[in-house]
Amino acid sequence: MADVVQVAPADDPVRPLFSPAGELTAEARATLGLSPDALRDLYHKMVWIRRTDQEALNLQRQGELGLWGPYQGQEAIHVGTVAALRETDWIFPSYREFGMGMCRGIDPAEMLKLFRGVSHGPWDPRTYHFAPLVIPVASQVPHGVGFAMGSRFKHSDDVVLSTFGDGATSKGDWHEAMNFAGVFQAPVIFLCQNNHWAISVPLAKQTAGSIAERAQGYGFPGIRIDGNDVLGIFAAIRTAAERARRGGGPYLIEAMTYRMGPHTTSDDPTRYRTNVELERWSAKDPIPRFRQWLEGQGLLDEAALAAINREVEAKVETMRNRLRATTAPAPGEAIFGRVYQHPSDSFLEEREEFESSLESN
Amino acid sequence: MADVVQVAPADDPVRPLFSPAGELTAEARATLGLSPDALRDLYHKMVWIRRTDQEALNLQRQGELGLWGPYQGQEAIHVGTVAALRETDWIFPSYREFGMGMCRGIDPAEMLKLFRGVSHGPWDPRTYHFAPLVIPVASQVPHGVGFAMGSRFKHSDDVVLSTFGDGATSKGDWHEAMNFAGVFQAPVIFLCQNNHWAISVPLAKQTAGSIAERAQGYGFPGIRIDGNDVLGIFAAIRTAAERARRGGGPYLIEAMTYRMGPHTTSDDPTRYRTNVELERWSAKDPIPRFRQWLEGQGLLDEAALAAINREVEAKVETMRNRLRATTAPAPGEAIFGRVYQHPSDSFLEEREEFESSLESN
């Protein structure tokens, strides 16, 4: 039988950085090579995206947004991931990665158009190397793998970051994509944001196995790490990305975190989970944790904190104003404008009829 | 993180029966508890289903069948599996398990109607606890899991045997079913017949990982074993089935074997594989191997062999005659008869019109 036994690659530069429990080792933490400014920037970004999340919740309550899916609790992942990648590395997000998009430089007021109900995808993915938010769970995972396969065909050293939730790992598409990645040695980092819930379904009902361990079954390594430590995320992603750049192939990172808010503003989590759990996870909140660490390192004082908060408030204010000022495309353009690059005559006629019926009403 | 780390169940009674290379240990072989007659019967059945396979190939060449998918080389799996199960345990086959169906008592001449093009499913699955042969790869795997979930709900100790090829493990349905089985602790044995090829695609292009190891990722054990040793198959299936009966949950068995013939009679394997490989596997042919073992144990002599061959030839002759004598249902019945239990008036009218148009022509 030995002729066909395959094992996960021995080359795993990520695992040595972490304790068996998934904590970044003190040694690895000390040798990340991030400047004080870069470290403070990670903190700044986490505060910024959390404040933006809260503001979006407000905006939803005020009727400015139709829906909002909060990512509170997952900021270390959003910020650490983007910081660890090159700008030309593509990110294929799920629907909760608003914060990642912000870190990639997309104007949050523009991005909010999605939740405002005026656009299905308000940015050009090619500008930000940030694919659209995708709603059918796990369906974006093969997209990222395809991109990564293409990178290999082009002999480019751009890598792909494909991210998804714990629930997504139950889908067939997730599996097919993982297997393709292994077979084609695609330069892709799979990042599972295991926030313990898929709407009302807890992790234990989602799978009886370990998500990280599944990587072996596809021929590449995987690791489960603390998802609330921004530096751990940074270290894992950067190391896995470097490995992929060198041709080392895919890597699966399961980042353990917690969805502190409701699934979306349509959800009522009190129907299915307890406050006890939330409190337990609040103690691991990535933002105060990182702040304490920075303070401990002497990298953050009251003045710096105040400055960050001021700056963040100003950005949020700008976003709010810009959102209220954003325009929506005309209906004909919104409905018909982007369906085809080469629309048929009958399609154009339908659009024209539609537009003239609007005028006549 | 430790709060959510799950590991494959420690309860794995199958693994101790096998060497790390997947060979049944001498000790386990000696304690199977099979009578000499039962052992000879395993051999008899392997010879019978191989001869039937060859005959079906002939019948296809003679135009009696539209297509045939030979299972030559996989007889140990077909025979050992059925022998290890109770009659009330359900088998959910793929499309290559003709031999399993024979061992379950289905008249091969009836079964051949499928390949003759007169029926999509010529037996009642409930009579034989043998689901129909299913063609869309891996799509039958969730069916078996559903059945096994139902067994649990009914507190029945019937288990399910779900079988599929190596190619099938790449499909989303396979993954979703495996995960459901783990979550619902369904009494199902997954049997991968890894015959190294999916039409022209070799195992190494199908996956970079190990199929057996994937079980862990779903929270249950898996093992890779020699698929050409009928007693190894028997031991593994029986032990995994007993475990499932006791409520131990799913088990994955990856049986390494080889598709000695073409994918089907439409296929030409010389376009994609070498004779060298075939020869290497011929040396591991499950039938001569088991014969030698039986002879070594003094359980089979020339006379017994001759008797088996005579009996098999007679059965094959009967099958050939019965096949040629089988009738096909009338067209109206064949096309419309089984679609709905409660057909609509318009459906019945369409059938009537169809039937009367046949009469008038």
Next chain:
Amino acid sequence: MEPVTMAKAINLSLRDALANDDSVLIFGEDVGTLGGVFRITDGLQKTFGPERVFDTPLAESAIIGICIGLVLRGFKPVPEIQFDGFIYPAFDQIVSHVAKYRNRTGVSMPITIRVPFGGHIGAVEHHSESPEAYFAHTAGLKVVAPATPGDAYALLQSAIADPDPVIFFEPKARYYLKEEIDTAREVPIGRARIAREGTGVTVVAYGPTVSIALDAAKAAEKENISLEIIDLRSLSPLDMPTILESLRKTHRAIVVHEAPVFGGFGGEIAARIADDGFDLLEAPIERIGGMDAPYPPARYEKLYLPDVDRILEAADVALAYG
């Protein structure tokens, strides 16, 4: 009985089905503890326990795939697909197995797949699809869509009792329509109803467009135009006798659904009317539906979908014809 919403009527129908038939199972994403994202299965797990009403992992293909095995084991599965746009991953299981398994084996497949469908709820992408045409075209399935609480209750009873697979489309924008319902009334699959009698133009609608058609009829009345509204209830099988009966009065027809018109189920209805009712027709059949474009962002859905005005205009055209 108090007036109940359609959501509640469906909940009651499921409850009664669970109570009356031990073999009924309800499962899907978030249907257990949470009671469904629309609360359609609210309280059912509490009453009937987690072996009869249960949450599944997030995997639509398996949710449908396990139904086959559950049926062979003696159950009647009533799975929920959370939203219309998430039925597509289960398409293979539905088309290749649910629809064909009886034809293959002779074993009946009493499976009722519940799918909230349609738009008008201000949702993000993939939550407002109208995929009924895909299933109506699939031989081996029955496809129904109630428009009122009472029909929802009764039609769901019929679907679950039916030995054949039924795709049960629930017009989610109408979940909060309220009426008194009579749980003893039977609504067989395959029977349309005249939702409103009229003499001028026949309007064929189903699911979410029935109440729009009724609104149009009310508005038309003021202009002395009489619309007869047919609520199909059942798409497959299709009740042609009821449609033709109406056409004998009106000689004109309009078909209204939310799905894009091109290749939509309205084509089947119109083609059949134009065939069986060729000599009755005095004007072309107008099909009103969603635009031939993907469902737009919520801000635009009202413009994308059929509305009263478009029905009234079509009625004017039909009546002025010839």
Next chain:
Amino acid sequence: MEPVTMAKAINLSLRDALANDDSVLIFGEDVGTLGGVFRITDGLQKTFGPERVFDTPLAESAIIGICIGLVLRGFKPVPEIQFDGFIYPAFDQIVSHVAKYRNRTGVSMPITIRVPFGGHIGAVEHHSESPEAYFAHTAGLKVVAPATPGDAYALLQSAIADPDPVIFFEPKARYYLKEEIDTAREVPIGRARIAREGTGVTVVAYGPTVSIALDAAKAAEKENISLEIIDLRSLSPLDMPTILESLRKTHRAIVVHEAPVFGGFGGEIAARIADDGFDLLEAPIERIGGMDAPYPPARYEKLYLPDVDRILEAADVALAYG
């Protein structure tokens, strides 16, 4: 040029596409080393190498899913789905992404999905499906089906060059039809052709039913009945002007496809003719197709599918009408 089969014509078209455009990639199950189960991709991997023509694992959803990423990375994917019946697992990727990605992002999606389709090949279950109606109803896609080797060559060139996604249905029972082809001739998407001129009844067909319609026309000629045969070539967009033009001569129409009639694409064609051509029509439109039942075992396929006799009968009925 020598006469070539349709199989060869498609092979040549793929070869030329690979040669003329570095961004074209061909992949799918068994398309590489084996050259496809129908040998459509024969020799392509040898010429263009395994990074442009490659075998994939057995997973249709991923085969289509990776196309999105490959397009974003600058490629033009031309995946093959091995048989019609195996496109269903990819349905979600096609409907939710391939069809909608441009609408979502503004990024064009030049993806050509090749699918051998239709029956008449004596195959086992799931190998003879005609799923075109599902895709024609899906906004964002273009759907084509050639009927001749020359059109197959040219239409595939157009499909691959098109910036929008195209489902390219190949009538597998016609893979061995032979004719001389002109590789310089262009066949734009959206343009039907008159396969045979006639004056009595218009027969609208596509893919595998075109040659049956032509056979019917020959047979009808002997009875002094003149059929005009329209080969649609493109289902979406649909070339209504060509159909109506024909109707102006014949005033009668028959639609023929292999898919079951109920909810099939013939409904769209008939509904449109009955609408746009209301005043032209002098007889009901007969739709001829597969029975409203799953595709039967091979022994029965000839009876299940449209044939010359059913077309001739329909022509008689249409001509006798009124």
